[in-house]
Amino acid sequence: MKKHLLKLFLFTISSSVLAQPNWTRDFEVTSPRENIYELSPGAFSKTVMDGRRHALFYPVTVSQLRIPYEPLKNFFDSKPNDPVRELLYRLTQTVSPFKSMDEVYKWLGLHDFPTDTQTETPNAFPVLTSKEKELPMGATLMETPDGVALTFGCAACHTSDLFGVKVLGLTNRFPRANEFFRRGAMLAPYVNTFIFRDLLHATEGERQILVKAKHNLKYVGVREPISVGLDTSLAQVALSLSKREQDAYASRTERSLRHPRPNELEKKAADSKPAVWWNVKYKNRWLSDGSIVSGNPVHTNFLWNEIGRGTDLHELEGWLTSNHKTIEALTAAVFASKPPRYEKFFGENSIDIAMAQRGQKHYVQSCQRCHGTYEKGWDLPGAERLSQTELIQNAKVTYHKKTPVRDVGTDPGRYLGMRAFAADLNRLAISKTIGTVVEPQKGYVPPPLDGIWSRWPYFHNNSAPNLCAVLTRGSLRPKTYVAGPAKNKERDFDQDCVGYPIGSKAPAEWKKDPDFLYDARKEGLSNLGHDEKIFLKDGQEIYSQTEKRELVEFLKTL
Template identity: 25%
Template structure:
């Protein structure tokens, strides 16, 4: 018996040590230090007013029911420092201006993309994270910072799965929420800050509502962890967008049987000129601007209800209430149409070698233009770029993203969709299915297309948008088009120098390496630094404290494909071997492609 108690004691101590380590690293994530730049520079991509509209217009996300004033009042677990302090959130990679002050659009003085909204009939202001949080970039060089609006972000936003490494915004947020709720002194400070004069009458209700939000976060963290849904760590600037949307929409909201492993993280794409493309998303799977934006809002946390209070599937016009804000999504889309591609800042990053860039122009025409200069055609009164879709077995890049959207199937029969009703929705499937849709075995693309159609219709009716006005808000009268190909799109390369890392999964750190054979690319490199390399055109990749190591040997992270090397074309080889001097010339040209400096190049 004494031996049993000794073993039990050892087990309890071991569990306590493990729990203590998890709590410590969860509450103290391994983050890079934040050093404000000497000066933050803005390019002439759009007006300051457009920039503020883009940064702080809400889209309807609710971040697990978290209130805006709650978020701004949270403290770190083991200190009274404010969690939402700009200098702390900047350590996760969110963008702040060292000179920024609270404003009517940003009363809590939060980073780019953090805003608030109220639902109709409610006075609660919810924390709303917008597309600007993920599609605004910044480059640092010699103490200077350059804001690139519409470029990929480098933050660590999505995961709340606890790890000993830490470093995720979601994980750290859950730690602060839990510390606030379970530490009575913290909660008292929090409650007095949030409630003010309403403290006495609303303290109890605040604790109840706060616990409900915390429980939502904990449930997601537990579910994602014990099911192992996200085995490929996303790290800075990446998320498995389709996997997370599908798990939330079809797993959380319908049935646990619909959870699928999401092992295909992608970089956030850059947004300039996107409105001119015929298909968007890395795999060219979406067509209508409003549907794309509604899907993005649902993926970031907009509410979505499939069932009534009795658990019965909603029918008819009751499908499907959500918190998405169609007028605001349209405003964001209209603002993005004014966004110019970034132009190379010679005063910050160095002057252009024009003779070398002219040589690069000829090399671009020979090696790159066939894929990256798409034909333009007129459709419905606007010029549309018809992007080339490159099959996976041709481009040779990591196949997970393309394969998952084609292969993952979901059982949506609980929603009781009538095929005849679906045929009346403004949805077009490409290629056209040869057999009737099987609602118990539906692809993520098709399932999300119909969900989005119902959500969009309900949101339009709730917002009082007339049927005649919908075509304008949808964007050019386009249907909700869905295309399922095992392929990735080749987009125009204007401003590509400002969009590192490269390939759809961010597995190649610089353009120089992208023009090189795979054998010359980094197998592992550090992500999360904003320090720019203006020679190789990418972020610097050496080790730094708090950095994230991207291992390209992991499924979903492969840096294969898009190779210029000797050998037969196909299976990732897309062109002849480029000599180093040719790569340098191409890089010099890519700095000016599509910008005013291109017109100054000498004629060869």
């Protein structure tokens, strides 16, 4: 115990000279911590931009689950009738049916960098060279002693394309990062690194990159996501830890590989979608279920990422201790994130202010106690002098001082899943070093609703396609819907219901790929709950359909 306290003390004092935030469970958030390190304006802007760069290009250099890039690129760039290419494609097409790197990136759900300045995006991108923008956001080329390696970082899951506008901090609707690792784990045992080197003319260093990746993959536990758009990070962390020893550093041994411990997440679903970034400024606990009750959420993210990549935790602890500036910059960027505004995409006149003001009353009655108070421009003294755009802004947002957890009857799989590995995480020395504590909860955090219009589909498991469905009693919500990309504002988005168009309104091309069919009858995908005592009272509707539309109109302005 004394050893761990000493490490925590040294970890804390080795931080940079920035003001250190309070990451403890007892801290009360009295106002949004947008400037988490209390930096001067100039230092704040620079630090945030540095952090966004780290979000776009994964900074953890001790991660060994990487792909030798040049041989892979040369393979895909070779002629289609090249005999080596044809042979390898036939051998791997079941697991990896891709014929180009662009197909790989598209399947992963990665988005290209913006090609011009986009005034609609709330979180400006750092200035990048044309070379840095050659690969899509989230793909990272690392210069290693063995050669150039490809890996994937934060932006793979936390960047989205919103009608052609790239939004950093918005949930990627179709990330496949966990599925990528699952397929890699299936393929790796059949890859002979020497044959790889000889057939693809790789260097010995590039072969070593593959050797290290294969070694790490042995300690990665995976399961197939239950739906495109959800990630299996809980299962990947839990099942990866089950392949390690139960000591303070979850040591990787042959014995632990031969005798992995059983874990309920091998079969039970605990999937959820990645969260938006701009909500963290209001909180003092993390994840959709609030189960991380202390510690910097960026530390937790790196820890989970690297356990799920089979990384040596001694090495990760050393990296975290030596890279405070990187962590602080990324933390600053996450906390400074802002949501996209509805009127910037659809015009200020797209909001019916009188209707939204009526909807505000319904919000105060049914939503405010959980999701926070939103004071609007139209609530301010002298509002009659404000423009239409100024009237619909959030003048002040007041959330809970201590982040609550509520059980409103939504699918329990995600919060129950934390029980499968909380003890394993808490016993780790690295958790004690970074101050992360996990406590399973019963329910989920009712999030602040900033930018709620852009966060469809709704609930932690994507089970409600739009806000109309959210405001429908659970038993009558659509059991199935088809999902698709947000390319066209008129075709791909229902402005009345805010979210996916459903039924006959859904684009026909979306219905061609069964992967994008959402079925709420599957385990982990239930769309029940969040109705009684919210917009139902003793099973009876509180609001008329007109009043629900008024509430939706108000939610557009948040």
